[in-house]
Amino acid sequence: MPTTGDAVTAYGWELHNDSGGSDKYYQFFAVLSPSPVMLTRHGRTGQAGQLGTNVNPADPEKVIREAVNLTRAKEKKGYYLSRDFVEFTIPADLIAPGDFKENIGDVASRFAAVTTHATLTGASPAPSAADQMESKLRSAHAAAQRKSAAPRRRTPAPAPAVSLPPVGPQTRPNGSVYQPRLLGGVEDLAFLRDARSHSENVLLSGPPGTGKTAMAEAAFAMDAVDGRHSGLETIVGTAETTAMDFLGTFVQDPVQGTFEWQPGPLMRSVVNDVPLLVDEIALIDPRELAVLYELMDGSRRELRITQNPSLDPIPVRSGWFVVGTYNPDVPGAQLSDALLSRFHHHVEVLTDWDLAADMGTPAWLVTVAKNLTERTDLGTYDGWVPQLRDAMAFVATAARFGEEFAVSSLLRKVPAQDRTEFKEVLGERHKAVVPLTLGSRAPRGRR
Ligand SMILES: Nc1ncnc2c1ncn2[C@@H]1O[C@H](COP(=O)(O)OP(=O)(O)OP(=O)(O)O)[C@@H](O)[C@H]1O
Ligand SMILES: [Mg+2]
Structure with missing residues (x-):
């Protein structure tokens, strides 16, 4: 796995010429440190092209001059800027001496992934592309130098005060294996179990499909430690979710016509002393979520269900806590301050x-x-x-x-x-x- 030390900053831009019936491009890639090098690739649009000029003068000044001069020469031949100047990172070994001919395609695809086509005007804007490239390269280079000259503030990863024994890979109820990830230096599954043991509610946010539900399930679905009931209860929120969906409701028996109480996930989680996973919590109307507030902040340690008078208050024990998940970008997502403040930990989950x-x-x-x-x-x-x-x-x-x-x-x-x-x-x-x-x-x- 490449470490950050293996990544170098590259600068790229592209010129284009579609006059005279042909459609050609000319790409430039410059690396100014630690070993200055300039690579170019040119060819017909839509084709892989070939490595044209490359210089390795071990001098960033020379690389800048070479790149600017060549850009100017191409401009004179009618080329104009079609992909704007962009800074991106590449693994250092892609430009190892002798290797970069084979790797230019990879450099180019990384460049293509971070840049966009500039508006094709057919004419070089003033100042010329070469002048623009020169000033951009120089200021990028100066900024990089300032950064490396700045006294390095060492920010060692904060050593966790308690080292939590890792839980290790877990098989989820659907049979898939969850591979634990690191969270501020501790294993995510161990962290979630520890948060539970301290009654600290955890809010996970992130785009769809990054592993929020999987993490909560992996931490608790099979967790039967300390003789506790294993598992967790889940409710998936929508804009229509009501307090009764959490607590439970009376359901009529179609044959007998009698009404029977059907406990909801909140009631079941309290009865069984297991975590409650509220998926998509930001879609739920904050007024309906008030049913959780006193339990979440510990101000009430029993669940009262007034809708069913035959039920005694149910004591909330030490294994109950809430994991919430939400996607901040989904239309209609809303989280009240009252709810946010009841989550002790807020964790962003992105794809690893x-x-x-x-x-x-x-x-x-x-x-x-x-x-x-x-x-x-x-x-x-x-x-x-x-x-x-x-x-x-x-x-x-x-x-x-x-x-x-x-x-x-x-x-x-x-x-x-x-x-x-x-x-x-x-x-x-x-x-x-x-x-x-x-x-x-x-x-x-x-x-
Ligand atoms: N650490 C992991 N190890 C193995 N598989 C994982 C891991 N994290 C996530 N996955 C897998 O990635 C997929 C997406 O995960 P998950 O359903 O938990 O995403 P999510 O963040 O809850 O998404 P959504 O916001 O849409 O509900 C699942 O198939 C899950 O099994
Ligand atoms: Mg999910």
């Missing part, structure tokens, strides 16, 4: 792409997802980004139907408005793949 790679996700898809995430953080992309669930679906589909089918299926999953841009970052390799579509009648098989 190294785990995804270990689980069979191809390296190119990991690169695409990481770069799209990086672009989202930079504000240069606001479209769909695959997460662990999508990667797992890809791996399973590719295993049964082949990679091309899986790419086709993935493309169909991308929201229509993001598809063109997404396809572009997939690069040359999957250029011809189209989103999965039902075709004509299949040949008749044997009956």
Whole structure:
């Protein structure tokens, strides 16, 4: 697994020329430190192109000059800027001396994943592309130098005061194995169990398919330690969820006509002294969630269900606590301050792409997802980004139907408005793949 020390900053930009009946591009990649190098790739649009000039003068000044001069020379021949200057990171070994010819395709695809096509005007804007590149390279270089000259403030990972013994991989009720992840230096599953033992409610937030539900289930579904009841109760929130969905309701027996009390997940969790997982908690009307407040903050240690007068108050014991999950970007998501403050721990859950790679996700898809995430953080992309669930679906589909089918299926999953841009970052390799579509009648098989 590459460490951050193995990553270097690269700068890239692209010129384009579609005059005179041909459609050509010229890409530039510069690395200024630790070993300055400039790579170029040029060819016909849509083709892999070839490595044109490369210099390795071991001098960042020379790299900048070479890159700017060549950009200017191309501009004079009618090329204009088609992909804007962008800073991105690449593994250092991609530009190891002697190797970069083989690796230029990988550098280019990382570049493509973090940049966007500039508006093609057909004319060089003033100042010229070369002048722009020069000033951008110089200021990026100066900023990088300032950063490396700044006294390094050592921020060692905070050593957890208590070291929690790891729980280890857990098989979830659906049979899949959960691989624990690190959370501020401790194992996530051990952390959740520890939070439970301190009655500290935990709120997990993140995009769909990053592992929020899986983490809670893995921590508690099979947890029968200390002779406790194992398992957890789950309620999945919607805008229609009511307090009665938490507590329970009277259901009429269709034959006898009598009414029977059907406990809801909150009641069952308190009775059995197990955690309550409130999935999609931000979709639930805050007024309905008030049913949880006094139990969550410990001001009341018994559950009273006034809707069923025959029920005595049920004592809330030490194994009960709440794990909430939500996706902040979902339309209608709302969390009241009163609710937020009752969660002792707030944890963001994002996809662990190294785990995804270990689980069979191809390296190119990991690169695409990481770069799209990086672009989202930079504000240069606001479209769909695959997460662990999508990667797992890809791996399973590719295993049964082949990679091309899986790419086709993935493309169909991308929201229509993001598809063109997404396809572009997939690069040359999957250029011809189209989103999965039902075709004509299949040949008749044997009956
Ligand atoms: N650490 C992990 N180890 C193994 N598999 C994992 C891990 N985390 C998540 N997964 C798998 O990734 C998929 C998505 O996880 P999960 O359903 O928990 O996502 P989520 O964050 O709850 O999504 P949503 O917000 O849509 O409910 C599941 O198939 C799950 O089994
Ligand atoms: Mg979930």
